[in-house]
Amino acid sequence: MPVSGLALHLSSVSARSSPGTGIRAVSFAVPAGAVHGILAENLSGASEVLAVIGGFLPVTEGVLRIGGEPRRFDGYRAAETLGVRVLRGEPAIVPHTSVAENIFLGHEKSVGGFIRFDRLNANAAELLTRFGLGATVDPRSPGSGLSRAERQVVELVRCVVAQRTVVLIDEPFTGLDAAGLALVAAGIRRLSAEGVTVVVATHRIDMLTQVAQNVSVLSRGEVVETVSMLEGRPSEARLIEHMTANIRVSPRPLHETREAGPVVFEIAGWSAYHVVDSDTAVVRDVSLNARRGEIVGLAGLAGSGIAELALSLFARSYSSSVTGTMLVNGSPLVAETPQQSVAGGVGLSTSANLRYDLKLLGGIPSRVSPSLLGRLARFGLVDRHRDYETASPAFGLGGISALVGNRAAAAAAADGGWSAGARRHVDALKLWLDQPLEARPVVVVLDHPTASLEGEQLHAVRDLIVELATGGTAVLLASDNLDELLIMTNRIFTLAEGRVTAELVTRQATAPSVLAGMIGRTSSS
Amino acid sequence: MSNLETKPADDTAAGGRVNPVENRFTTAITHVLSDLGKNGIFIALVLVVVVFEILTNGVLLRPQNVSNLIVQNGYILILAIGMVMVIVAGHIDLSVGSVAAFIGAVSGVFAVNMGLPWWLSIILSLLIGAVVGAWQGFWIAYVGIPAFIVTLAGMLIFRGLALVVLGNANIGSFPELYRSIGNGYLTNLFGDFAVDPLTMGVAIIAIVAFIVQSVRTRRGRQSYGQAVEPLGWFVGKLVLVAIVVGLFAYALATFKGIPVTLIILAVLVLIYGLVMTRSVFGRHIYAIGGNLHAAELSGIKTRNVTFWLFVNMGFLAALAGLVFTARLNLAGPKAGDGFELEAISAAFIGGAAVTGGIGTIGGAIVGGLIIGVLNNGMSIMGIGIEWQQAVKGLVLLLAVAFDVYNKRRSGGR
Structure with missing residues (x-):
C-alpha cells in the first residue's frame, strides 16, 4: 500500500500560541516523501511549527501550502482529513490486544464486521519486517510487551496503515538507548521511503543527520538557517550557535551581585x-x-x-x-x-x-x-x-x-x-x-x-x-x-x-x- | 468452549516472543504451565464441583441437579455475557437486575393482560430492553456521565417502573410456549427413551465440531510456523473435553433432555464469543478498555461503541428478565433482585480486570457457573442464605485477589 505524501511549503508563516511564544516568518519547503528536520531548543517554537501544519494553531500571517494548495485549517480535524498527523508524547498502545491489532487499530479490514485474523497477522508481520521489527516482534504478542522504541515504530507503522500524507513527529528520540535510537531512526527513514512526508522536531543533532535531508534551525521562533544534511553539512558547533542566535541575555546579571557561602546541599550518585x-x-x-x-x-x-x-x-x-x-x-x-x-x-x-x-x-x-x-x-x-x-x-x-x-x-x-x-x-x-x-x-x-x-x-x-x-x-x-x-x-x-x-x-x-x-x-x- | 478463550493478557511477553534458545522440552513445560495459568478458572470450577460433589454426597451431579444448575443460573449467565463486555470496556452496569424485573413486568402486560401472542410479547419486550439500554447508553456515551452513576440511577428508575407496570400485583400464568424459554426441554422428538437420543446426538456433534475446530486451529498455526502445544497435551485436552461434555449430556439425556435455556445460552455464547474475539466491534471494545486514548487517536468512534455496548446490555438484561419470568411463571416486584451483583461477580471471578481491557465471555460463563455451583451446592447442604452470601463474597474477593497477585508477579503493573 504505497502512500502518496504531500509536499509542504511554508512561506513567512507566523503564529502565536501562549504568551511569549510563537513563530515569526518561518519559511521552508519539504518535497513529497522527504524528511525535514527542525532543530531547536525547548522554547524556540518547534512545537508551534508542527502545530501550525497539524491545524492545532491558526496561521496569523504567511501562507502554508500542503500539496501545492494554500491551506487555512480551522482545527486539527481539517488537517487530519488531508492525512496530516502529529505524533507527540508517549505512543498510544493498547496493552492487552495484540501488536497486529494495535497496528491496524481503527483501520481493521473486515468481512461482514468480522476480522480475518490470519490475514491481519500476516499483513502486520509484513509491515513490521519493513520497519525492521520482523525478527523481534511477534504480531500476535500483546502490545504491553513492546519496548519504548518499538512503540514508537508501531506508531510509525500505523501512519502507513492509515495512509497519512504528512507526519509531524515531536521529539521522538527521548528516553531511548542506542539500539532504540537506531530503530526509531530507521523507522522514520522507512516511513519516508513508503512515500510519507515527514517533519521531525528535535534537539538531537546526531539523529537529524541520520534521518533528515534538510534541517531548519530555529531560535526563538525564527528560522536562522535551513541547511542540507546531505552535502556540506555544517559543524555541530555552528548548528548550536544557530540555535542560540536569537537569545539575548538582558543587561541585569544578577548573579554577579551575590556572594556564595559554604556548601549546604549536596547529592552524590543520585539516580x-x-x-x-x-x-x-x-x-x-x-x-x-x-x-x-x-x-x-x-x-x-x-x-x-x-x-x-x-x-x-x-x-x-x-x-x-x-x-x-x-x-x-x-x-x-x-x-x-x-x-x-x-x-x-x-x-x-x-x-x-x-x-x-x-x-x-x-x-x-x-x-x-x-x-x-x-x-x-x-x-x-x-x-x-x-x-x-x-x-x-x-x-x-x-x-x-x-x-x-x-x-x-x-x-x-x-x-x-x-x-x-x-x-x-x-x-x-x-x-x-x-x-x-x-x-x-x-x-x-x-x-x-x-x-x-x-x-x-x-x-x-x-x-x-x-x-x-x-x-x-x-x-x-x-x-x-x-x-x-x-x-x-x-x-x-x-x-x-x-x-x-x-x-x-x-x-x-x-x-x-x-x-x-x-x-x-x-x-x- | 476453549476456542473462545483468547485471553491476550496471559500471553506473557516472554512467551509471545520468538526465543531462539528454547528447546522442545522447555517449550512443552512452558506450554503446559501457561495453559494451566490460562485455564486456572476451569480448574477452579472443577475444584468447586468436586468439593461440593463430596460435601453433598453425590447429589450435586445427579442428572436432575445438573439440569437444574443450568436452568437456575441461565439468566445470571446471560447477564454475565453482557456484563463482561461492559466491564472490558471499562464501565459497569448496576441496573441489569431492575431492567430484568421491568421487562418481566412489561412482558406480563403484553402476554397476559393484553393477550398478545407469546412470540410477539417476547420480541416487543426485547425491543423495549434495547431502548432502555439506549437510554442509558445515551447518558454514558454522549453526555459523558460515568456508567456507575447512570446505571445506579437506572437501578432505581427501572425498579420503580417495574412496580408501576405491575401496579402492586403479580402478573401470572403465562402462555405455555412463553414459559418454555425458562423451563422447557427439547426432548423425546424421536420417542421416549431412557437416554434421550437427541441430547446425545447434539453432544456428539458438539464434540466433533470442537475437535475439528481445534485441529484446524493447530494446523493453521503450524502452517504459519508458530509454536503449538505438545501433541500429547493437545490430545489429552481434547479427550478431557469430550468426556466432560459427554457426561454432561448423558446427565441431561437421562433427565428431561436439553433445557431451552441451555440452547439460548449456547447460541449466545457462540455469537458473543465470536463477536468479542473476531469482530471489529468486539476488538474495539478491548481497545477502548485497554487504552481509551489510543482508541480515540486511531479514529475509533468510541462513543458509538459505548452506546451500542449498553444497547446490547439492555437487550441481554431483557432476555434474562424473560427467562427468569418464564421460569417462575410470574412477573413480580422482587424479580431480579441482586442479579447485577451476581453478574458482576461472575465477570470478575472469570478473570475480567477492574481497569478494563481484559476479560472473556468464556471466563464470565465459567465464573457464573462457579457462583451457580456454590449457590446450588450450599442449598443442597441446607446452608442458610446468610452464609451463602458470605461465602460468595469471600470467593469473589479471593478470585480478584488471586488475579491481582498473579499480575503483580508477572511484572505487570
Missing part, C-alpha cells in the same frame, strides 16, 4: 527510576552541590530528566525508586515523606503535582496532600479554617507550601491573572519569604517556575527567587530557558539523558556552551 517503567533510570548517577545563597541552574531539554531530578529531591516524589545520598548542611537526609523533607530543610515548588499524581485532596479550600492531612486535623476532624493558617511559619509547613495554598494567595489569584501553575510557584516563594530567616528551608528546588510567564509576572517571580537566595537559601532552579539560566544563576549543571553533562560557572558561560551541554556534549569548565 531515579521511571514511575511506571521501573527498570528505566530517568536520572542517572547525578552528583551536584549548592552553596548557601547560591542559585544553581539545572539545565535540560525535554526528556533530559531535570524535572524528574527536581521532584525526586523532595520526598522522593515522582519515580518508582531513588538511590544515592543527600547531604543537607553536612548531615545525611533520607526523606520518604514531605514532612521529613521539610523537617530536613528541603523545599519544593512545582506545578507538576497533579501530573505526578501526588493525590491532592479536594473538598477543602486549598490543595492539600493527604500525607499532610493529619496536621490540619483537630481531634481527628479536618478543620477547614486551620487549613488557611498553614501559611503561618509556626505551623511548620512552609517548605511544602507549593502543595498547600492559602487564602491570601487564593484571593490574589482571582484578580492577578496568574495561571494556576505560576500561582503555585508564587504562593510557595512568598510563603518561604514570609518566614524568619532561620526558619526558611536550607535549600529549595524550583521546577520550571517561570514556564509560560512573560513581562511583569516573569520579573516578579524572578525577583522573589533572587530575594530568597539573598536571604541565604540555596536555590536549585530547574529550567530550559537559556537566558533565564544565564541571568539568574551562579552555576549551571546541564543534564542530558538523565546525566550531568557539564558544570558551568555562569560568569564564563555562553548560550551555546550551555546548550551544548543540554544537547549532550560532555565538557567541563
